Amino acid sequence: MTRNDDSSPVRYVKTGCPLDCWDTCGIVAQIDGNTVTRLQGDKDHPITAGFLCSRGRRLRDRLYSQARIQTPLKRKGDSWQPVSWDQALDEIAYHVTSVLRSDGHHSILHAFDYGSGTILKNLNQRFFYQLGGCTETVGSLCWDAGITAARYDFGQAKSHHPEDLMNARTVVVWGRNVSVTNIHMIPFLRRAAEAGTEIVVVNPIANDFSDHAAEHIAPRPGTDGALALGVLRICRDNGWLNKRFVTEQSVGWDELSPLLDAFSLDFVTAETDVSEQQILNLARRYGTEGPVATLLGPGMQRYPGGGNAIRAIDALAAATGNVGVRGGGVQYAEREVADWIDQESIQGRKHADVREFTRGEQADQILAATPPIKMLFVTRTNPITQVPNSSRLREAYSRIPVKVGVDQFLTETAKMMDYVLPCTHVLEDEDFIFSTMWHPYITYICPAAAIQGDAKPEWWIFGQLANRLGFGDQMNQPIHAWMERALAPCEPYGVTLERLMREGTVRLPVPRIAWENGDFKTSSGRFEFASDTAEREGRSRTAIYIPPSNRGRIVGKAEPTEYPYALLTIHPRFSENSQHKDLPHIPNPPTAIVSTKIARDTGIKDGSYARLWNEQGSLVVRVQISDRGHPDTIVMESGWWHNGSNVNQLTPTRSADLGTQTAQYDCSCAIAPVSRFETVQATTANESQENL
Numbered sequence: 001m002t003r004n005d006d007s008s009p010v011r012y013v014k015t016g017c018p019l020d021c022w023d024t025c026g027i028v029a030q031i032d033g034n035t036v037t038r039l040q041g042d043k044d045h046p047i048t049a050g051f052l053c054s055r056g057r058r059l060r061d062r063l064y065s066q067a068r069i070q071t072p073l074k075r076k077g078d079s080w081q082p083v084s085w086d087q088a089l090d091e092i093a094y095h096v097t098s099v100l101r102s103d104g105h106h107s108i109l110h111a112f113d114y115g116s117g118t119i120l121k122n123l124n125q126r127f128f129y130q131l132g133g134c135t136e137t138v139g140s141l142c143w144d145a146g147i148t149a150a151r152y153d154f155g156q157a158k159s160h161h162p163e164d165l166m167n168a169r170t171v172v173v174w175g176r177n178v179s180v181t182n183i184h185m186i187p188f189l190r191r192a193a194e195a196g197t198e199i200v201v202v203n204p205i206a207n208d209f210s211d212h213a214a215e216h217i218a219p220r221p222g223t224d225g226a227l228a229l230g231v232l233r234i235c236r237d238n239g240w241l242n243k244r245f246v247t248e249q250s251v252g253w254d255e256l257s258p259l260l261d262a263f264s265l266d267f268v269t270a271e272t273d274v275s276e277q278q279i280l281n282l283a284r285r286y287g288t289e290g291p292v293a294t295l296l297g298p299g300m301q302r303y304p305g306g307g308n309a310i311r312a313i314d315a316l317a318a319a320t321g322n323v324g325v326r327g328g329g330v331q332y333a334e335r336e337v338a339d340w341i342d343q344e345s346i347q348g349r350k351h352a353d354v355r356e357f358t359r360g361e362q363a364d365q366i367l368a369a370t371p372p373i374k375m376l377f378v379t380r381t382n383p384i385t386q387v388p389n390s391s392r393l394r395e396a397y398s399r400i401p402v403k404v405g406v407d408q409f410l411t412e413t414a415k416m417m418d419y420v421l422p423c424t425h426v427l428e429d430e431d432f433i434f435s436t437m438w439h440p441y442i443t444y445i446c447p448a449a450a451i452q453g454d455a456k457p458e459w460w461i462f463g464q465l466a467n468r469l470g471f472g473d474q475m476n477q478p479i480h481a482w483m484e485r486a487l488a489p490c491e492p493y494g495v496t497l498e499r500l501m502r503e504g505t506v507r508l509p510v511p512r513i514a515w516e517n518g519d520f521k522t523s524s525g526r527f528e529f530a531s532d533t534a535e536r537e538g539r540s541r542t543a544i545y546i547p548p549s550n551r552g553r554i555v556g557k558a559e560p561t562e563y564p565y566a567l568l569t570i571h572p573r574f575s576e577n578s579q580h581k582d583l584p585h586i587p588n589p590p591t592a593i594v595s596t597k598i599a600r601d602t603g604i605k606d607g608s609y610a611r612l613w614n615e616q617g618s619l620v621v622r623v624q625i626s627d628r629g630h631p632d633t634i635v636m637e638s639g640w641w642h643n644g645s646n647v648n649q650l651t652p653t654r655s656a657d658l659g660t661q662t663a664q665y666d667c668s669c670a671i672a673p674v675s676r677f678e679t680v681q682a683t684t685a686n687e688s689q690e691n692l
């Protein structure tokens with residue numbers, strides 16, 4: 001715990017940002033008297049080095065927000081009645097017991113996600129496992145196709161230490177929106193660029209970062225797999241493969257190689273809309289101008305062929321000798337961090353009987369369930385806003401007789417509940433954060449603020465419920481004991497709770513260069529261009545190309561469709577998914593960025609209103625014309641528009657090809673001008689939502 005002199009009126013507490021983000025920043029909270037007056041970046045954090053993004057700084061606004069739930073709430077008709085914790089917990093325990101008796105534990109659904117990435121939150125799951133099991137949400141709205149791709153190819157998704165970018169000759173930022181979603185990568189990229197590294201961006205949408213890159217390649221959304229396989233074919237045909245890697249450190253090249261023949265330059269240019277010159281340039285960079293570091297983002301895997309696109313890029317980097325070397329690597333995520341933390345000891349799932357519903361398809365699964373879902377618990381997620389085909393989920397949740405939400409705010413999901421239990425905010429909690437998607441550091445969460453209202457830590461809430469249900473002994477331990485259990489695997493390497501509390505941020509024993517010793521975690525122990533594991537799991541042995549469903553305008557491939565445009569609903573710059581809808585200037589109606597070509601085709605004008613629709617739903621939007629994207633693509637931010645204007649009313653629940661991943665970026669739509677009357681209606685509906 002790093003505090004300065006407690007007797008001075010101003011003191012500083014080091015803590016961390018728990019938002020589901022690549023960066024997991026170190027925070028220094030300034031406290032005047034009893035009030036947190038300011039949040040700043042922790043200069044001592046080796047990666048995030050003293051800078052917080054606006055989402056992190058706004059954690060303070062959320063802490064003291066008027067809209068925070070202060071006491072447990074119970075639904076009474078259309079309104080809420082504040083109730084005591086005893087009443088809320090007694091009644092909820094009563095409902096749990098009744099459902100267990102009448103329908104069994106599978107009739108209780110626990111829907112959770114990673115809205116806060118600290119270790120003690122795993123005690124939520126423990127509660128349901130100790131109950132004997134439940135139905136729980138699994139799979140991912142986020143990154144699982146790519147994680148699975150990396151597992152097939154390397155055995156695990158691993159990244160290099162960020163400082164290793166200095167050793168790259170080229171960095172390809174492939175589908176990661178670094179200047180918006182992974183802001184602390186920018187200083188590393190800038191330093192590398194100043195030292196002569198070339199930065200290439202592969203992204204259908206131009207952004208402030210791609211403006212400064214040496215080259216921006218803008219494929220049609222969902223076609224990266226064809227691009228990577230085409231580039232790999234050129235490398236092969238020009239003799240630019242790394243023979244030593246292919247023969248000594250990999251298996252399966254002979255299976256993949258013949259498949260590349262289908263990816264001629266003509267085919268790839270037509271399929272991806274990338275020029276021949278750019279395709280050849282990319283091949284030259286991977287094949288002859290290494291080391292190339294490839295930074296992948298999960299955006300490109302939210303497609304029907306998304307996992308295979310990642311496999312194709314893995315294969316390209318590996319075959320050209322850009323894996324296991326300084327300045328190289330295909331860096332999708334850092335999963336080794338999770339290996340060093342014993343989450344199982346906290347969750348204790350082992351003997352529980354769990355029925356699994358996927359996060360993306362839970363609506364249909366709830367509606368068809370036998371035994372039926374009779375009770376719902378929602379923790380750390382706002383699925384009514386974030387899950388594809390959100391209207392369907394609203395319908396499914398509305399059929400569940402008893403619903404309990406744990407949150408700090410009355411989100412769209414919380415508003416559907418029968419009981420809402422207010423949990424503490426990270427600045428009030430003690431915990432540690434290990435959810436980095438990228439770098440190998442964990443950070444101690446030190447309480448900085450007095451708890452607002454009658455909010456309680458989630459471990460307390462579920463511990464109290466367990467007491468009422470007769471297994472309190474399984475849930476109630478001192479929190480340091482839980483934290484020590486979780487850190488046990490890295491204790492022999494000097495990473496102890498005592499050290500974490502003293503230093504604030506500690507590095508886990510993760511190597512700087514992934515796979516430098518060639519010790520791949522696959523079943524063959526080598527990089528796998530063809531994977532037995534993939535075959536066993538019913539997937540293609542090698543990377544293949546699966547096109548996106550939006551093919552309307554590829555001449556000669558399909559008739560023009562009713563929904564000719566691709567709708568990309570990417571992560572918002574100023575909000576963490578749906579969490580920062582307290583921002584003062586959220587455009588209403590929502591903004592859709594549309595190309596000149598689409599505007600010309602449809603007759604819509606810059607600044608005017610338009611209707612955006614597909615077979616699933618419809619939104620009124622304000623049009624912003626910009627040619628920074630692929631010409632047949634409409635871009636909107638996801639997350640912060642609700643009620644009638646939530647983008648996920650339009651996104652499909654279809655799955656990506658690998659793992660359990662939603663393909664919500666594979667969304668087709670049409671757009672047309674609308675009357676002023678329709679616009680006023682939509683805007684009013686939007687304004688009537690409660691402002692958080």
Ligand SMILES: Nc1nc2c(c(=O)[nH]1)N[C@H]1C(S)=C(S)[C@@H](COP(=O)(O)OP(=O)(O)OC[C@H]3O[C@@H](n4cnc5c(=O)[nH]c(N)nc54)[C@H](O)[C@@H]3O)O[C@H]1N2
Pocket residue numbers: 020021022142143174175176177178180181182202203204205219220221222223224297298299300568569570571572573574575576577639665
């Ligand atoms: N500001 C902010 N930062 C965040 C979040 C947030 O909500 N707001 N959320 C956090 C979370 S949960 C996550 S998972 C990460 C996500 O981090 P990112 O992956 O960086 O962001 P996304 O918005 O998911 O991905 C969209 C990026 O992929 C590009 N893209 C879309 N389709 C394709 C394609 O077919 N090919 C290629 N090459 N690129 C494509 C988009 O143009 C966009 O730049 O960000 C984290 N950081």
Ligand SMILES: Nc1nc2c(c(=O)[nH]1)N[C@H]1C(S)=C(S)[C@@H](COP(=O)(O)OP(=O)(O)OC[C@H]3O[C@@H](n4cnc5c(=O)[nH]c(N)nc54)[C@H](O)[C@@H]3O)O[C@H]1N2
Pocket residue numbers: 020113114115116141142143378379380381382383386387388406407408409411423424458569570571576577578579638639647648651664
């Ligand atoms: N169209 C579209 N949809 C998307 C995406 C996209 O790019 N486009 N991205 C997807 C991705 S990558 C992700 S990760 C998901 C994110 O989906 P969610 O995780 O559901 O999104 P958040 O908006 O971050 O919601 C987190 C909720 O947890 C609450 N919360 C915060 N801290 C705590 C806590 O300590 N305890 C509890 N109980 N609650 C807490 C917050 O108030 C908030 O309501 O969305 C997915 N949905």
Ligand code: SF4
Pocket residue numbers: 017018019021022023024025048052053054055056057183184576
């Ligand atoms: S949201 Fe991400 S970048 Fe922003 S403060 Fe939190 S961890 Fe840092």
Ligand SMILES: [Mo]
Pocket residue numbers: 020141142143
């Ligand atoms: Mo995510």
